[in-house]
Amino acid sequence: MRLWPCLAVSASLLAPPAVQAEQTQSQGAGGRITTGARLNFELGIDRMIFLRVGAGGSHAGTDNGGGPSASATLSGVDFTLTPWHVPGAAPTYGAPEAVALPVEVRGNVGQIQLSAQTSGPLANGPHQIPMSRIGLSSDSASLPAPPIPDSGIGSSVNVSPGGSGTSAAPALLTYRAANWTFRYTPAASPVAGVYTGRITFSAATP
Numbered sequence: 001m002r003l004w005p006c007l008a009v010s011a012s013l014l015a016p017p018a019v020q021a022e023q024t025q026s027q028g029a030g031g032r033i034t035t036g037a038r039l040n041f042e043l044g045i046d047r048m049i050f051l052r053v054g055a056g057g058s059h060a061g062t063d064n065g066g067g068p069s070a071s072a073t074l075s076g077v078d079f080t081l082t083p084w085h086v087p088g089a090a091p092t093y094g095a096p097e098a099v100a101l102p103v104e105v106r107g108n109v110g111q112i113q114l115s116a117q118t119s120g121p122l123a124n125g126p127h128q129i130p131m132s133r134i135g136l137s138s139d140s141a142s143l144p145a146p147p148i149p150d151s152g153i154g155s156s157v158n159v160s161p162g163g164s165g166t167s168a169a170p171a172l173l174t175y176r177a178a179n180w181t182f183r184y185t186p187a188a189s190p191v192a193g194v195y196t197g198r199i200t201f202s203a204a205t206p
Helices: none
Strands: 002-009 049-053 101-106 112-118 122-124 128-129 133-139 157-159 173-183 196-204
Touching: 049 196, 101 112
Parallel strands: 002 196
Antiparallel strands: 049 101, 101 173, 112 157, 112 196, 122 128, 122 196, 133 173
């Protein structure tokens, strides 16, 4: 059984800086003459959200606002079930070993919310297992894991603003990291085979 966690990033950008100046002229036959030109400045600061689930580099950041390039690698969560067979009865399955992935969220937008969207049930041809069989938990209350819905978009959870290196503006800046643990609760006697599905995690402002 394989799940592919994806990530989505929501951010809005301000218009690029604009500089405007006026022109004036002064002239005369003698003595001191002066003129002046006023210059208007505009500084735009981009709003940014960074989300990493599984593979990818940490957002190191630079003075010019650059960060890591988008990762084309999708992390996978694999579960393998071994049946326990009792003669005369349908096979049963024990819970497989849990899988943990690193997660990181950064931003300068204040409150950030996380949600999960699924492609539908885990599928093996015509056979299906509800996505709600996948449990997800976090080892940090500041970066909670969103609930996984059976289909569509699930309810969102709030990431706590602040964190390491955000003391300059803790209500606006966010840097949180955690490990999310995926667990599978076996369904009753599923048909043998490989079941696949996908979860897309999104980070957005409220």
